[in-house]
Amino acid sequence: MLSRVASNLFWIARNVERAESSARVLKTRLINALETSEAGPLAEGDWEMILDICAVSSEYYDIHPVCEAEKIARYICFDRTNINSIINCMENARNNARSVREVIPEDLWEILNEHHLSMQNENVDTWSMQRIHEYLRDIQKLSFSLQGVIEASMLREEAYNFIKVGKWMERGEKTARVLNVVSEKTKELKLQTETDHYYYWLSALQFLNGYDAYLKRFPPKMEPAQVISFLISYEQFPRSIEYCMEHVRETVMKLESGQVSHYSEELFDAMDRVTQEFMKIKFRKLGMDEIGPFLDKFQNDCNRISSIFARTYYFV
Amino acid sequence: MLKNYPSSSFYDEMVAESSKVRPHYEKFYRILQKLADDELLEKHETAQLSFLRQGITFTVYHEDGGTERTMPFDFIPIIIPAEDWEKIETGIKQRVKALNYFLEDIYNEKKILKDGVVPRDLIENNQYYYEQQAGGLNLPHRNHIYLAGIDLIRDGNGVYRVLEDNLRNPSGLSYVFQNRFVMRKVFPEFFLEHDIRTLEHQFSHLYQALLNHVPANSLSPDNPTAVLLTPGMYNSAYYDHVFLAQQMGIEMVEGQDLLVKNDIVYMKTMRGLQRVDIIYRRIDDDFLDPEEFRDDSALGVPGLMEACRKDNAVVVNGVGNGVADDKAVYAYVPEMIRYYLGEDPLIPNVDTYFLSDKASREDVLSRLEELVVKNVGASGGYDMLIGPQSTPEQIEIFKEKILENPAQYIAQPTIQLSRAPAFQQERFYPCHVDLRVFAVGCDHIHVLPGGLSRVALKEGSLVVNSSQGGGGKDTWVLREGAENNA
Numbered sequence: 001m002l003s004r005v006a007s008n009l010f011w012i013a014r015n016v017e018r019a020e021s022s023a024r025v026l027k028t029r030l031i032n033a034l035e036t037s038e039a040g041p042l043a044e045g046d047w048e049m050i051l052d053i054c055a056v057s058s059e060y061y062d063i064h065p066v067c068e069a070e071k072i073a074r075y076i077c078f079d080r081t082n083i084n085s086i087i088n089c090m091e092n093a094r095n096n097a098r099s100v101r102e103v104i105p106e107d108l109w110e111i112l113n114e115h116h117l118s119m120q121n122e123n124v125d126t127w128s129m130q131r132i133h134e135y136l137r138d139i140q141k142l143s144f145s146l147q148g149v150i151e152a153s154m155l156r157e158e159a160y161n162f163i164k165v166g167k168w169m170e171r172g173e174k175t176a177r178v179l180n181v182v183s184e185k186t187k188e189l190k191l192q193t194e195t196d197h198y199y200y201w202l203s204a205l206q207f208l209n210g211y212d213a214y215l216k217r218f219p220p221k222m223e224p225a226q227v228i229s230f231l232i233s234y235e236q237f238p239r240s241i242e243y244c245m246e247h248v249r250e251t252v253m254k255l256e257s258g259q260v261s262h263y264s265e266e267l268f269d270a271m272d273r274v275t276q277e278f279m280k281i282k283f284r285k286l287g288m289d290e291i292g293p294f295l296d297k298f299q300n301d302c303n304r305i306s307s308i309f310a311r312t313y314y315f316v
Numbered sequence: 317m318l319k320n321y322p323s324s325s326f327y328d329e330m331v332a333e334s335s336k337v338r339p340h341y342e343k344f345y346r347i348l349q350k351l352a353d354d355e356l357l358e359k360h361e362t363a364q365l366s367f368l369r370q371g372i373t374f375t376v377y378h379e380d381g382g383t384e385r386t387m388p389f390d391f392i393p394i395i396i397p398a399e400d401w402e403k404i405e406t407g408i409k410q411r412v413k414a415l416n417y418f419l420e421d422i423y424n425e426k427k428i429l430k431d432g433v434v435p436r437d438l439i440e441n442n443q444y445y446y447e448q449q450a451g452g453l454n455l456p457h458r459n460h461i462y463l464a465g466i467d468l469i470r471d472g473n474g475v476y477r478v479l480e481d482n483l484r485n486p487s488g489l490s491y492v493f494q495n496r497f498v499m500r501k502v503f504p505e506f507f508l509e510h511d512i513r514t515l516e517h518q519f520s521h522l523y524q525a526l527l528n529h530v531p532a533n534s535l536s537p538d539n540p541t542a543v544l545l546t547p548g549m550y551n552s553a554y555y556d557h558v559f560l561a562q563q564m565g566i567e568m569v570e571g572q573d574l575l576v577k578n579d580i581v582y583m584k585t586m587r588g589l590q591r592v593d594i595i596y597r598r599i600d601d602d603f604l605d606p607e608e609f610r611d612d613s614a615l616g617v618p619g620l621m622e623a624c625r626k627d628n629a630v631v632v633n634g635v636g637n638g639v640a641d642d643k644a645v646y647a648y649v650p651e652m653i654r655y656y657l658g659e660d661p662l663i664p665n666v667d668t669y670f671l672s673d674k675a676s677r678e679d680v681l682s683r684l685e686e687l688v689v690k691n692v693g694a695s696g697g698y699d700m701l702i703g704p705q706s707t708p709e710q711i712e713i714f715k716e717k718i719l720e721n722p723a724q725y726i727a728q729p730t731i732q733l734s735r736a737p738a739f740q741q742e743r744f745y746p747c748h749v750d751l752r753v754f755a756v757g758c759d760h761i762h763v764l765p766g767g768l769s770r771v772a773l774k775e776g777s778l779v780v781n782s783s784q785g786g787g788g789k790d791t792w793v794l795r796e797g798a799e800n801n802a
Contacts, residue, residue: 004569113369
């Protein structure tokens with residue numbers, strides 16, 4: 001397979017996954033905002049958290065002087081200058097798909113193309129918040145359909161594997177990012193108010209589609225340490241970092257037919273290192289002070305794996 | 317449906333004089349009449365949507381970049397009886413064969429120039445003549461034309477004539493298949509009762525012909541690696557490229573995916589470099605290899621031509637084919653057929669006047685309002701004047717253009733685009749059509765049954781190019797004896 005093709009497949013999955021998680025995070029926040037009083041520094045800080053998860057907040061402030069729910073929602077959904085806006089991710093995914101049309105299922109292309117066509121006739125500037133809600137739901141459904149097509153119709157060959165690696169990598173990184181932002185946030189607040197802020201850990205679970213799953217497994221009590229270990233290393237949870245990295249590794253193994261060759265050695269080394277880190281923390285409780293550095297390091301490791309992966313298969 | 321169908325001096329594919337349907341359309345017409353108006357409209361819309369959804373689009377360029385558009389589809393097919401098709405097929409084979417001899421000749425011995433059959437300066441000063449790059453290449457089977465698209469029209473008497481040869485990168489093959497596919501899906505009722513030459517298995521011809529272009533130094537001559545080289549998804553014919561690569565099962569590559577090392581062409585795969593033997597390029601000559609053509613080309617592959625010269629790779633269609641499908645050289649094709657094959661042309665040209673010739677120029681300038689003027693270097697319906705449909709101002713502008721650069725233009729009588737009914741905006745009306753016939757060649761020439769019927773959907777318009785609002789129709793070649801059942 002051409003390296004360019006492999007790279008585009010990888011990025012189709014990443015872009016769609018990114019759009020889906022931004023949609024979920026934003027939707028969760030919009031609903032929570034309805035339930036809590038929507039004023040004061042607290043709410044503003046909560047919105048900033050959303051920016052940190054889905055975008056780069058400094059870039060937002062370059063355009064908008066204040067944190068404001070609707071402005072942020074539009075920035076995350078539709079702003080063309082925000083490289084990670086949902087609309088940009090979907091457009092990128094379509095372009096990725098378009099340039100590899102001959103290797104992906106027709107349905108995969110058609111779903112992305114249909115979405116593109118439907119958005120072409122819309123003037124999103126006139127959309128109400130209600131309409132934006134619908135849009136976020138549509139994006140999530142779109143991602144589910146695409147995953148369905150991939151699972152139902154792709155041969156378990158190289159193309160499939162590159163798509164999967166893209167998806168797991170994006171997911172793992174996003175979980176780390178959410179954890180990082182939320183633990184920063186609670187640390188800040190703890191200094192100010194001397195209480196634990198369970199509310200944020202609950203949000204973290206919701207951002208990552210893990211709230212229901214968590215409740216099933218654990219008693220309905222938001223113990224921060226338990227939430228953290230659930231999101232980092234609960235093997236059965238498909239967005240836990242461990243689950244994602246385990247699947248990246250497994251898929252790379254398939255690409256390499258179970259063998260470590262000289263050109264893939266570095267990639268396997270990098271993945272091994274991350275696994276070792278997990279093992280270290282898995283069986284002991286992390287103190288709140290250790291979490292930040294651990295997550296920082298993990299995010300760096302992920303970026304490293306991503307770039308070694310790209311190098312190993314000669315992505316341009 | 318044909319109650320208010322106007323008659324005119326143009327030949328009509330479906331309707332003969334006094335509003336009588338031609339025999340080979342009778343069965344189609346009978347079935348059509350059974351469909352209710354709203355049913356027709358619904359089917360028409362289903363067909364358009366199906367193209368859009370599948371993203372079967374081409375790109376129209378304008379100042380702000382490009383817009384993807386679908387080619388409008390018209391469901392009334394062009395039906396060609398078996399004996400007419402046989403003549404077309406033989407005529408196309410003859411023409412492509414002669415053109416191929418011509419290309420081989422002018423890039424090697426130039427006999428036809430020495431014998432004065434084609435004027436030397438017409439070739440040697442031609443902007444598409446790449447003697448330096450393409451001269452003396454050792455091409456497999458001496459073949460320059462892998463895929464040709466020959467545009468045919470019919471004059472007032474229904475005689476087929478060649479309007480244009482496309483020997484570089486003729487596009488539209490995907491539409492031939494997609495038009496048929498959509499037509500079958502939306503109007504299955506027509507197919508039950510017609511015996512039509514099928515389009516299946518055409519790709520095995522295309523694929524086999526491509527693989528026959530094995531370079532002399534290939535390491536795997538029995539199983540060569542062929543790729544389709546596309547300029548990328550912003551190219552207007554990108555869908556065509558996707559479709560061809562998909563159907564032939566060959567890798568579609570961009571310039572950045574190829575690399576020449578020690579005069580050998582490789583593609584960059586996830587497992588490293590893999591040797592490539594045959595490159596079916598859909599990139600213009602100018603952009604093919606920045607070392608030998610435009611050095612600002614980011615689409616091309618540096619060193620590609622040298623690899624060809626060393627017989628390590630073959631590029632099809634041949635480099636420098638443009639010199640043979642030029643609108644001025646076109647006028648000499650009947651002579652080429654006589655010269656190389658000793659035969660009379662089976663399909664005549666449209667009369668063509670050279671404006672570099674003083675007498676013709678004066679004659680043409682005196683009656684521009686009845687002629688068509690074309691820029692010899694342009695394509696896609698750009699830079700042309702259709703006399704009868706132009707304002708005095710437009711004619712004046714062209715007069716100046718011609719006087720400024722007479723060798724750049726040719727003129728032809730405004731004839732001779734036959735018409736056929738089209739169903740658009742909920743009614744039937746006559747539209748002008750032409751037919752692009754595709755020929756595939758290597759050691760022998762194969763003609764695809766039918767081709768792409770292009771239709772000028774703007775009422776009265778004579779421009780069928782998709783970039784100018786043209787659409788497509790399915791083209792049916794009836795099987796031998798099928799007509800008798802009509």
